[in-house]
Amino acid sequence: MSLARKSVTFDGQFRMHRAGFIESPTLAYETWGALNAAKDNAVLIFTGLSPSAHATSSAEDPTPGWWEDMIGSGLPIDTDRYFVICVNSLGSCFGSTGPASENPGTGKPYRLSFPILTLEDVAESTWLVVKHLGIDCLHAVVGCSMGGMSGLALCVRHPESTRSFISISSATRAMPFSIAVRSLQREMIRSDPKWRKGNYRVGDPPTTGQRLARKLGMITYRSAEEWAQRFGRERSTNHARIEDMFVAEFAVESYLENVANKFSGAFDPNCYLYLSHASDLFDLAEYGGSLKSGFSRLNLERSLVIGVRTDILFPLEQQQELASGFSEVCEDTTFVELDCIRGHDSFLVDMDAFRPVICEFFDACPPAKAALAK
């Protein structure tokens, strides 16, 4: 655990949105920049399913973060001007309480005794961290992928929590293609005999299922167009072993193999199941019975929706739906459709396309200069 990672434990029962509670949850987070005297320059980042709170590097932890080129001094989310917060989602496994954590009531890991997780729980626990930092109203919430839905959950439940919202490659709710993909990923892990109904042995997790799930993930995170350009029908150079009769002839297969090798073991399989399931469950329409009523509860001064043409997991129609919903209740709404070819992952890998859009959003609305000199 790095010096940059802070954490806070909230004593008492944390009621879960669907049912049950967890006892005294811990939330891990990192911050960058300084909170101004008015406490109105805080930007909260909600992550996708798998990242930790380490969104960018710092003096305390110089290892690159998952959004290294977006957050920092002089970067679009400028830490010279903003106090940036990123929280490891409740249910995850990078310092926050989740299925891999010890249940204080039993002294054993929760595993499948962890209650059903929703993005409402992610939002509410994150909001506790924000309040803990002395902030009543955020300058902006930025939500990427699953994080966009967590952000929506926060905004619809606490309309006064933020002045502005940036939704990146997210949705009001999951549609059946994405549900089917995630359900199949979960089944891959659950089908691995080593999963043992969640009670996998320490040091012997269901890596086969996790690798399959990761490969399916990558197939949906990128785009056919990118891969056609990048790999075409190029052959792999390491195709030699006889047992590889059905695999690794093509460069794209080797690429997926490398991706799976890197990820395997980095994420707790039960945490993955809970967070993946939570992504399926969220539905803005549950607030009042329709998307319209859900949107009507928001109270935003500005909103920005960014979507990518080649995204098949959170497709452009869903970005248009978000933008249209925001614009009904927030006059200052901007919709940017990016022509990136790297699909859903573009916000992580196509920085040249995303930086100017995020930059313009923040430049157009700086906090008062005077307030910065606290």
Add this chain to the structure above:
Amino acid sequence: MSLARKSVTFDGQFRMHRAGFIESPTLAYETWGALNAAKDNAVLIFTGLSPSAHATSSAEDPTPGWWEDMIGSGLPIDTDRYFVICVNSLGSCFGSTGPASENPGTGKPYRLSFPILTLEDVAESTWLVVKHLGIDCLHAVVGCSMGGMSGLALCVRHPESTRSFISISSATRAMPFSIAVRSLQREMIRSDPKWRKGNYRVGDPPTTGQRLARKLGMITYRSAEEWAQRFGRERSTNHARIEDMFVAEFAVESYLENVANKFSGAFDPNCYLYLSHASDLFDLAEYGGSLKSGFSRLNLERSLVIGVRTDILFPLEQQQELASGFSEVCEDTTFVELDCIRGHDSFLVDMDAFRPVICEFFDACPPAKAALAK
């Protein structure tokens, strides 16, 4: 085995395209209608990866075939006018020799000792059946999905084999998205401990891996658009059991479960691996070093390319590539883009869209009426 299914065994060694041979392969096939005296009214259907030769019903086998609404008396491929042939692909498991068949040299099933299968082998063995039926030149070859590539293999290697060609939701070669999907499906089966490196026990096949592969198949055979309309966020009615914490909450999950239950056990897992791999290997550009040179070897009087807007496995760009290539060498080339929402599977399930197109192709070029009265 039904009375409709015929088969022929070709004595001697059948040389495989990549390497090796199989001894005296058997090919199963069905025919409908009558060959005319001029023997110029034969239509050959190349199937996709999984269907048998039972494309449509007949007096001998009244069970519905996989293209029941397309082939028959008065239907677009009219058995009153044409002699229709469908062959179970070499390497499959519905009567033709494949990895599940007994190797006559050892008396044991081939399993993974079956040589690498290519669509060239499927084409060449099918061509032997056509010749066996006394036909030197087909009226038309119709290839669906993988079958379109098998058909291309036939046409490029035997340019005099057919006067016309219909390619349905196929391609000149697989691109990396489809390769990645199929490679992952193969890995799902190979990862199932019950696969036992191809030596699965009789009565105990790797159904877990096969079910996963089938579900991934369905995700790519249909379209996000269809499922959004059909299922939306509808909940499943049979979500009750506690162990289903991560699954079967949504209607789309129950649907995939039903699909997997139906398919499971119907297809030999090793045959699936070989045919899936063969789909990845075919490349028209291997004939002369480029697609252009591959197309230039064709000798067609007419060609028709049908593609579907929502197909993600054999996307529209690949249909355009086919149509453009055909039109360079065959003046009478038609490209039809169908606005079906059921993706790659549309040719199997959206008959109202496909029938008129196929009908028009055959009506425009009937065999001489006189010749029909043999």
